[in-house]
Amino acid sequence: MVIIGENIRYLRMKKGVTQEELAVHLGITHQSVSKWENGVTAPDLQLIPTIAEYFGVTIDTLFKASIDPDKVIITYNDIRKDLPNTQLRYLFVKLGWCPEDDFSHADRFNNPFINSTLVISAWAGERLVGCARVLSDKIVRSVIHDVAVDPEYQGKGIGKNLVKRCLQHYPKSEWLVSTETQTGFYKKLGFSESDKAGIFLHIPSKYF
Numbered sequence: 001m002v003i004i005g006e007n008i009r010y011l012r013m014k015k016g017v018t019q020e021e022l023a024v025h026l027g028i029t030h031q032s033v034s035k036w037e038n039g040v041t042a043p044d045l046q047l048i049p050t051i052a053e054y055f056g057v058t059i060d061t062l063f064k065a066s067i068d069p070d071k072v073i074i075t076y077n078d079i080r081k082d083l084p085n086t087q088l089r090y091l092f093v094k095l096g097w098c099p100e101d102d103f104s105h106a107d108r109f110n111n112p113f114i115n116s117t118l119v120i121s122a123w124a125g126e127r128l129v130g131c132a133r134v135l136s137d138k139i140v141r142s143v144i145h146d147v148a149v150d151p152e153y154q155g156k157g158i159g160k161n162l163v164k165r166c167l168q169h170y171p172k173s174e175w176l177v178s179t180e181t182q183t184g185f186y187k188k189l190g191f192s193e194s195d196k197a198g199i200f201l202h203i204p205s206k207y208f
C-alpha cells in the first residue's frame, strides 16, 4: 500500500496540485492525503476510481510498482527486433515522427526494425521507452537510425546508452547518422562533422 501513496505523490506533483487541492476535490482532509503519501494509511477503496480519474490514469497505474521515471529501473535488450507495434508507434507519435491519426502501417510498424541489422530497445518494465536501429555490414560501414527516447524518460542517459550499445557491437566500423536537431547529442558520443564523409545525398522516403 506504500506504493499507491508514492504514486499519488508523483501524480500530484506532476499535475502541479497541492495536497489541499487534491483533498478538497476528494472531500477529505489534507492530512489524509499526507498520510497516504507517507505510507501511513491507504485511500479507501471507494475513492480509488475518483483518484484515477482526477489524474487521468487507469486504476492499474495507481497500483503499479513505481510510475516515477526517476525511480524506474531501465533494462536494455540488444536481441529483440520485433518491438511491439502499438508501443513503437505510440513512441513515434509522441516524438511527432508519425501522425496520430495515421494507422496505415500500424500493424507492421516494426518491419523496418525487424529488417535492420541491429535493434537496441530500452524498457521500463513492460513499457518501451527507447529504441535505436542500425543498418550495417557488421564490419566496416554502419548507419544508425531512429534513436528515440520517450519524452517522459529523456535526460536520464537512455539515449546515450542506446547509441553506446550500438557502437559496441561493431567497434571498428565507420558510423553515420543524419540529424537536423541533435548534433550536440551525437558529438558527445564521439561523432563529428567530417569532410571525409562527403556530402550527404538522398532520395526522401515515400513513407515519413
Ligand SMILES: CC(C)(COP(=O)(O)OP(=O)(O)OC[C@H]1O[C@@H](n2cnc3c(N)ncnc32)[C@H](O)[C@@H]1OP(=O)(O)O)[C@@H](O)C(=O)NCCC(=O)NCCS
Pocket: 095, 146, 147, 148, 149, 150, 153, 154, 155, 156, 157, 158, 159, 160, 161, 178, 179, 180, 181, 182, 183, 184, 185, 188
Ligand atoms: C536525442 C535523444 C535520443 C537523447 O536521448 P536522451 O536520453 O534524452 O539523452 P541522454 O540523457 O542520454 O543525454 C546524453 C548526453 O547528451 C546530452 N544531450 C542530449 N540532447 C542533446 C542535444 N540536443 N544537444 C546537446 N547535448 C544533448 C545530454 O545533456 C547528456 O550529456 P551528459 O552525458 O554530459 O550528461 C532524445 O532527446 C530524443 O529521443 N529526442 C527526440 C528524437 C530525436 O531527435 N532523436 C534523434 C534522431 S537523429
